[in-house]
Amino acid sequence: MFDRHREWEALGRFATDQAPGATLGVVTGRRRQGKTFLLRALCQATGGFYFAAEEATDAESLRSIGAAIAEHLDAPAPLAFDGWNQAIDALLALGRDRPLPVVIDEFPYLARANPRLPSVIQNALAPLRAERDGSRTRLLLCGSAMSFMGQLLSGNAPLRGRAGLELVVPTLDHQLAAQFWGVDDPVTALKVNAIVGGTPAYRREFARDDTPADPADFDPWVLRTVLSPTSPLFREARYLLADEPALQDTALYHSVLAAIAHGNAGRGGIASYLGRKSSDLAHPLNVLEDCGLITREPDVFKENRSTFRIAEPLVTFYHAVMRPIWSDLEHTRDAHRLWQRAQQRFAGNVLGPHLEHLCRHWSRHFAPEDLFGDHPNRVGSGTVNDPSARTTHELDVAVFGLDDDNRAPLLAIGEVKWGDVMGIGHLERLARIRALLTAQGRHGAESARLVCFSAAGFTDELRSRAAADGGIVLVGAADFYR
Incomplete structure (x- = not known):
C-alpha cells in the first residue's frame, strides 16, 4: 500500500467501532484509485465480508450475494432471498457477535437494477429496529460512478443522515505521484503527471511498472505506453x-x-x-x-x-x-x-494548463509558510481590466489570505510559463497588473508579491532583481518537489 494512511486509519476506526447498532459508510472516488484494494485488505485483516457487484439483473444479483454470504458462513447451500429486504437483514446478521465490515463494492450496479435499494437500506438501518440495534455490522457501500455516489447522501436522498463515514479516496498529489512513479527529475515528473495524473493503477496494472528511466526516456515511454494501441492506457x-x-x-x-x-x-x-x-x-x-x-x-x-x-x-x-x-x-x-x-499541442494544451493548475494547488497547499507573507486561504485565477489600454489581463495565480476582520487581502499575483525562460518583461507585466488592482481598491494589492513560475527557468537579470527585492518570488520546477 502506497500512502493512503489517512484512508486506512479512517476505515479501521469505522470497521472496529465497538458501539452497538449497525452503521453505514460510503466510500467513493474516481476509478483506479485503489478503493477496492483498500476494502479487500480491510476485510482480509478483520475477517469481514466483501461482495463485488456486477452489471446484472436484480434477480441474478440477489442469487450472487446469497451465494457469497453462504460461502462466508461455510453454509452447505446458497442462501435464497425473495428481495433485498431479506438480503440486507442477512448482511446485518453477520455482525451480531462483533463489529464486522461488510462491503458492497460497485454499489451503483445494484442500484441501477433496483432503484429502491437505497430506500431498502434506509429502512433496514432505521433506529429502534431490532435487526439494526442487535447488529454491529459496518456496512460499506463503494462505487466509482461519481454522479451517482455524490447524490447518495445529498439533498432528500433516502440515505442522507444515515452514514457514519463518508470517505473520498483521492488521486495522489504531484509529489506523491512522482515518488510512486519513481521519477526524480522535476521536469520529467511534471510531464508524466500532466499525462497520467496521480492515478495509482496507471503505473501498476496499466503500464506494468514501465516508467521513464531518465529525461531522455520520456518520449520513448510515451510511445511505449499511452500512444501504443497494445497498452491499456491507449483507450482508457x-x-x-x-x-x-x-x-x-x-x-x-x-x-x-x-x-x-x-x-x-x-x-x-x-x-x-x-x-x-x-x-x-x-x-x-x-x-x-x-x-x-x-x-x-x-x-x-x-x-x-x-x-x-x-x-x-x-x-x-x-x-x-x-x-x-x-x-x-x-x-x-x-x-x-x-x-x-503533436509536440506543440502537447506543450500548449496539456503542459501549460496543467502547470497553471499545479501552481495554484502548490501555492495553496505546499508553498513555504512565509513565501507570500501570510498563510494562503484562497488561490485562483482571474481577469483584470486595463481601461487605459482597452484590454484585459489574464492572471494565472492570485493568492489571498484571511485577516482578523474576515477580509481577504491579496498576498501575491503570479504568471506561469511552461517553455519560456522568464525575464524582466514578465515581471513588468505583473507589476502593471498589481498597479491596476491597487487603483481598483483591491485590499492588500499595493504590497502583493510578484511571483514568476517557470519550468524552463529565469534570466540572470530577473534572478538578480529577485535576490535584491523580497517582494519578487521565483518558483522553478524543482521547487514543486521540495
Whole structure:
C-alpha cells in the first residue's frame, strides 16, 4: 500500500467501532484509485465480508450475494432471498457477535437494477429496529460512478443522515505521484503527471511498472505506453466516459471535453467550438461536473465569470493530442512521427494548463509558510481590466489570505510559463497588473508579491532583481518537489 494512511486509519476506526447498532459508510472516488484494494485488505485483516457487484439483473444479483454470504458462513447451500429486504437483514446478521465490515463494492450496479435499494437500506438501518440495534455490522457501500455516489447522501436522498463515514479516496498529489512513479527529475515528473495524473493503477496494472528511466526516456515511454494501441492506457480516456451512467450522449460530452482541451475554457468559447448556444450547455456542463470530469473555477476578480478545467489529465491528453489523430495512431507503425508533430499541442494544451493548475494547488497547499507573507486561504485565477489600454489581463495565480476582520487581502499575483525562460518583461507585466488592482481598491494589492513560475527557468537579470527585492518570488520546477 502506497500512502493512503489517512484512508486506512479512517476505515479501521469505522470497521472496529465497538458501539452497538449497525452503521453505514460510503466510500467513493474516481476509478483506479485503489478503493477496492483498500476494502479487500480491510476485510482480509478483520475477517469481514466483501461482495463485488456486477452489471446484472436484480434477480441474478440477489442469487450472487446469497451465494457469497453462504460461502462466508461455510453454509452447505446458497442462501435464497425473495428481495433485498431479506438480503440486507442477512448482511446485518453477520455482525451480531462483533463489529464486522461488510462491503458492497460497485454499489451503483445494484442500484441501477433496483432503484429502491437505497430506500431498502434506509429502512433496514432505521433506529429502534431490532435487526439494526442487535447488529454491529459496518456496512460499506463503494462505487466509482461519481454522479451517482455524490447524490447518495445529498439533498432528500433516502440515505442522507444515515452514514457514519463518508470517505473520498483521492488521486495522489504531484509529489506523491512522482515518488510512486519513481521519477526524480522535476521536469520529467511534471510531464508524466500532466499525462497520467496521480492515478495509482496507471503505473501498476496499466503500464506494468514501465516508467521513464531518465529525461531522455520520456518520449520513448510515451510511445511505449499511452500512444501504443497494445497498452491499456491507449483507450482508457474513452472508457472513463463510458463508465459513467449519467453520460448518455457520449458524442456531446466528448465534444465539450475537446473544446476545453483545446483552450476554450469559458462557456462562450465552448459554445462556439460546438456551434451551439451558451444556454444549451448548462446540462452537459453540470453532468460532467457531477461526474468529476470537469471542475468549475470562478474568476477571483469577477463573480459572474468562471472557467472550466478537465479534472482528469489523461482525458485532457486524449482530447488534445490523441483524438485528432486517433485513426493514424491505431494503424501506423511510426507513432514517433505522429508524436513529434503533436509536440506543440502537447506543450500548449496539456503542459501549460496543467502547470497553471499545479501552481495554484502548490501555492495553496505546499508553498513555504512565509513565501507570500501570510498563510494562503484562497488561490485562483482571474481577469483584470486595463481601461487605459482597452484590454484585459489574464492572471494565472492570485493568492489571498484571511485577516482578523474576515477580509481577504491579496498576498501575491503570479504568471506561469511552461517553455519560456522568464525575464524582466514578465515581471513588468505583473507589476502593471498589481498597479491596476491597487487603483481598483483591491485590499492588500499595493504590497502583493510578484511571483514568476517557470519550468524552463529565469534570466540572470530577473534572478538578480529577485535576490535584491523580497517582494519578487521565483518558483522553478524543482521547487514543486521540495
